Amino acid sequence: MRGVAATALLAFITYIIFTGSLTPYDLVTGVIVGVTIGLLVGRFLVENDAKALNPVRWAWGLVYFLWYFLVAEVKAHLDVMRRIITGDIEPGIVKVPLKVKSEYARTLVANSITNTPGTVVVDVDENYLYVNWINVTTEEPEEAKKEICEEFEKYAERIFE
Structure with missing residues (x-):
């Protein structure tokens, strides 16, 4: 039964958020969907229920979600809009080191980079992400990390490791 509770809870919360409703029908349906998903895939997704x-x-995770959508995304959108208007771009691919080790943390960092305007992860290996960046200001990996993903990695580490 490892992973069932955590997966069911996340599926239930996701269901309620997407329906946008707390009617008895949606609560019961959410429980049914959550438990079903938890039973079907929970053991594959979660290694440790306590964690x-x-x-x-x-x-x-909630702090990260709020920070990402209210701060990081807004700043990135404004930056890309300015670059579109001014034509001030210097695109390229940079090598960015990662210190997080869990697959979930690495995935969160890579997805956060890709979902943020102006950057796309094009390849991943054990210790690095390769990022197509709209405005390469440095090719030095540690400096690029500070500009591209240091904040994402900080949250990923707190959430998943």
């Missing part, structure tokens, strides 16, 4: 259900990790 997955840790409220501190969920709180960091």
Whole structure:
């Protein structure tokens, strides 16, 4: 039964958020969907229930979600809009080191970079991400990391490691 509870809880919360409703029908349907998904795939997704259900990790996930959509995304959109208008771009691919080791943390960092305007992860290996960047200001890996993904990695580490 490893992973069922954590997966069911996440599926339920996701269902309720997407329906945008707390009617009894949606709550019951959400429980049914959550439990079903938890039973079907929970054992494949979660290695440790205690870690997955840790409220501190969920709180960091919420903080990250809010920070990402209210700060990081807005700043990136404004920067890309300015670059489109001015034509001030210097595109290229840079090598960015990663210190997070879990697959979930690495995936969160890579997806956050790709979903942020102006950057796309084009390849991943054990210790590095290769990022297509709209305005390469440095090719030095540690400096590129500071500009591209240091904040993402900080949150990924708190949530998943």
